[in-house]
Structure formats: C-alpha cells, structure tokens
Amino acid sequence: MSSKKLTRVSIILVLVMVLVLCYCVELEAQLQVGFYSSSCRIAEFIVKDEVRKGFFSDRGVAAGLVRLHFHDCFVRGCDASVLIDTTPSNTAEKDSPANNPSLRGFEVIDKAKARLEAACKGVVSCADIVAFAARDSVEITGGLGYDVPAGRRDGRVSLSSEASANLPPPFFNVNQLTQTFANKGLTQDEMATLSGAHTIGRSHCTSFSNRLYSYNTTTSQDPSIDKVYAGQLKQQCPQGSTNANLVVPMNPATPSITDVGYYVDVLANRGLLTSDQTLLTNSATANQVSQNAGNPLLWRSKFAAAMVKMGRIGVMTGTAGEIRANCRRSMVVLQVTSVGNGRPSSYVVRVDGLPDTTVGTGDAGVQRVAIVANCDKSTPELASST
Numbered sequence: 001m002s003s004k005k006l007t008r009v010s011i012i013l014v015l016v017m018v019l020v021l022c023y024c025v026e027l028e029a030q031l032q033v034g035f036y037s038s039s040c041r042i043a044e045f046i047v048k049d050e051v052r053k054g055f056f057s058d059r060g061v062a063a064g065l066v067r068l069h070f071h072d073c074f075v076r077g078c079d080a081s082v083l084i085d086t087t088p089s090n091t092a093e094k095d096s097p098a099n100n101p102s103l104r105g106f107e108v109i110d111k112a113k114a115r116l117e118a119a120c121k122g123v124v125s126c127a128d129i130v131a132f133a134a135r136d137s138v139e140i141t142g143g144l145g146y147d148v149p150a151g152r153r154d155g156r157v158s159l160s161s162e163a164s165a166n167l168p169p170p171f172f173n174v175n176q177l178t179q180t181f182a183n184k185g186l187t188q189d190e191m192a193t194l195s196g197a198h199t200i201g202r203s204h205c206t207s208f209s210n211r212l213y214s215y216n217t218t219t220s221q222d223p224s225i226d227k228v229y230a231g232q233l234k235q236q237c238p239q240g241s242t243n244a245n246l247v248v249p250m251n252p253a254t255p256s257i258t259d260v261g262y263y264v265d266v267l268a269n270r271g272l273l274t275s276d277q278t279l280l281t282n283s284a285t286a287n288q289v290s291q292n293a294g295n296p297l298l299w300r301s302k303f304a305a306a307m308v309k310m311g312r313i314g315v316m317t318g319t320a321g322e323i324r325a326n327c328r329r330s331m332v333v334l335q336v337t338s339v340g341n342g343r344p345s346s347y348v349v350r351v352d353g354l355p356d357t358t359v360g361t362g363d364a365g366v367q368r369v370a371i372v373a374n375c376d377k378s379t380p381e382l383a384s385s386t
C-alpha cells in the first residue's frame with residue numbers, strides 16, 4: 001500500500017472517530033435563538049431576503065423550502081445532507097426518488113449561502129440556512145413566523161438509500177405515518193399538525209395516481225376520495241400519461257397561502273395523498289383535523305412549535321461536522337465506501353480543520369468502517385485497495 005493511500009485510509013479512520021467523538025461530547029450543546037447575533041448579525045436577514053426574491057419570481061419556492069427542511073431533518077438529522085450533490089461514486093439524498101424530481105428551492109439556498117460566505121466567511125451552516133428559509137417561507141405565505149434556534153453544523157454524508165428509508169411515502173396509512181414520526185421523536189399530534197404543510201405547494205401526479213387508477217385488484221379508484229375531486233384529478237393526470245412533470249396543487253383553493261385549507265380539504269374527502277386522507281381513519285387524528293380546520297389560530301401556533309421541534313432532530317452542534325463553503329459539497333475531499341484491515345497499528349492523522357489525532361487500527365469499531373463522505377475529488381481506487 002502506498003503511503004499516499006495510507007494517508008487517505010487514515011483520514012477516513014480519523015474522520016469516523018472524530019464524528020463519533022464529537023457527537024458524544026456535543027450532546028450538551030444546544031441550539032440558540034440568535035446564534036449568529038455576534039458572529040454574523042446579518043445572517044437571518046440575508047436568508048429572508050433571498051427567500052423573498054425567490055418567492056416573488058416563483059411562489060412555489062416557499063413550499064419547496066418548507067419541504068426541504070422536512071426532508072433534511074428526517075434523514076440524518078437537520079444537517080443539510082439533503083443539499084449535497086451526487087458524485088460519480090455516490091448517489092446523494094437529493095437524487096433519491098423521494099426527492100428527485102420533486103424537491104425544489106435549492107437555488108435559493110445557494111444564493112443565500114454565496115452572500116453569507118461573502119459577508120461572514122465560514123460562519124453560517126447550510127443546515128441553519130435551510131431552517132431559516134423554511135421559517136421565512138411559512139411567514140411569507142401567511143403562516144406564523146417563529147424564532148429559529150440555530151447553531152446546527154453541516155454533515156458530510158448523504159446517501160440516497162437513507163432518504164428512501166427515512167422519508168414517509170405518500171401511500172402510508174396513519175399507523176405507518178405515526179411510526180415514521182415517532183422514529184424521529186415526534187408525536188402523532190405533531191404528525192397531524194405538520195401534515196398541514198400540504199396546504200401549500202404541489203404534487204406530481206405520480207405521487208397519487210394509484211388512487212385514481214389502480215387502487216387495488218378489484219377497485220380502480222380509492223373509495224375514500226371525493227368523486228368530483230377524483231374526476232378533476234383524472235383530467236389533470238390522464239391515465240398512462242408519459243409526462244412525468246404533470247403536477248397539481250395540494251390545496252387548490254389557496255395553493256400559496258399557509259392556512260387551514262388542507263384540513264378543510266381532508267374533511268371534505270379532498271385530501272390529495274393517501275397519507276393526507278388517512279388522517280380521517282383514526283379517531284385521534286380525525287379529531288385533530290377537524291379541530292385545526294375550525295381553529296386557524298390554534299393550528300398556526302401548533303405548526304410553528306412543531307417546526308421548531310422538527311428542526312432539532314438529530315442536530316450536530318459545537319465542533320461536530322463542519323460549516324460548508326458550498327452547500328452542495330462537503331469540505332471533505334474523500335469518497336470511500338469501506339476501509340478496514342489496517343496494516344500499521346496506528347496512524348497520526350492531520351486533516352484541515354480537525355485536530356491531529358492518533359488512531360490505532362486496533363480501536364474497537366474502527367476496523368471495519370462503512371462510510372461515504374462526499375467530496376470534490378473521488379478516490380475510487382481506495383475502495384479496492386483495502
């Protein structure tokens with residue numbers, strides 16, 4: 001094994017160690033409202049300004065950004081892993097079928113990040129930008145603004161397979177949804193509250209066409225969908241259409257307003273997705289749907305609180321992770337699928353931005369590591385050299 005390769009291997013080893021150690025040490029660190037008030041006073045303003053610009057050129061951007069935060073937080077915590085681009089040797093979260101081609105709003109994050117790097121280089125994490133942008137999107141569409149606790153750090157790993165494994169598909173029933181949210185520390189009530197985000201934005205026909213044409217082997221149309229609404233949807237989403245870009249609004253009456261229109265729809269059997277309409281099949285969630293439909297002020301504040309809670313899922317703080325310079329790329333210049341069976345008994349490793357560390361190959365848990373770090377330059381030869 002060449003020394004160059006050894007260095008690379010050891011960098012991976014230490015990377016894994018550092019991630020694990022930092023995670024333990026940093027459990028104490030808390031997100032804070034106003035985290036950038038001294039380090040980058042203008043941070044939240046810049047994000048809001050870019051959300052505003054994005055929204056006025058395309059209102060759908062707001063929905064995209066709210067969903068982006070959700071899809072970030074449910075996969076490896078709110079660490080901006082959803083923003084990392086696919087590389088030749090790694091398919092990233094954003095290219096999972098759960099995200100591609102439907103997820104949008106990335107350019108708003110990129111623009112905000114570029115301005116933030118110019119104003120306060122290396123200070124504001126991509127994960128916080130996503131959290132701020134989601135809040136600003138709720139606000140700009142008429143929802144309740146809320147303080148965003150910040151101080152998230154960016155992750156280095158983004159795997160398509162983890163998006164599919166952690167994000168709820170549109171055909172889930174209420175028990176499956178409750179379980180998916182419970183896995184992330186959210187209650188069933190919070191699940192029903194957050195589903196109200198479907199009051200803005202759109203869905204591709206492919207996300208619900210089974211409800212119109214292939215419900216089960218004996219019945220083509222989902223009996224829980226209002227017949228008139230189903231007829232309209234069939235016109236907008238013709239059977240067998242080859243156009244994968246067809247979309248319909250989630251809440252046709254007010255598609256760009258964060259109101260309780262979603263709950264009104266569901267009550268009228270006009271929930272678009274199976275996962276929307278299923279909320280009526282459980283007595284607790286059915287009660288929440290009617291309560292929210294009839295009490296906009298209650299839902300607004302519950303939604304804001306649930307967004308804050310969602311924004312805490314699995315966050316890294318302190319010195320864990322990194323602050324990316326470009327939200328699409330981790331700072332780590334490595335791409336490895338596995339390392340193990342190290343030859344020397346220890347390595348001294350120096351990685352930019354990390355303290356020097358000695359890693360013994362005998363360290364438990366370090367011998368066989370499966371990790372994919374995203375990077376600028378992939379080193380596929382490494383995978384085969386170990």
Ligand code: HEM
Nearest residue numbers: 063064067070102168169170194197201202203204207275
């Ligand atoms: C309860 C489980 C959920 C499921 C199964 C689900 C599924 C989906 C699906 C399939 C779409 C349509 C994507 C497309 O085809 O274009 C969508 C859109 C959307 N979702 Fe969810 N979602 C869930 C919860 C949430 C939560 C918790 C939020 C945010 C708090 C959220 C925010 C959105 C938004 C804003 C859109 C519209 C996106 C756009 O217009 O670009 N969803 N969701």
Ligand SMILES: *[C@@H]1O[C@H](CO)[C@@H](O)[C@H](O)[C@H]1NC(C)=O
Nearest residue numbers: 215216217218219222223224
């Ligand atoms: C299909 O759905 C209908 C309506 O819910 C139901 O009555 C029927 O039993 C289902 N058929 C099968 C094969 O599951």
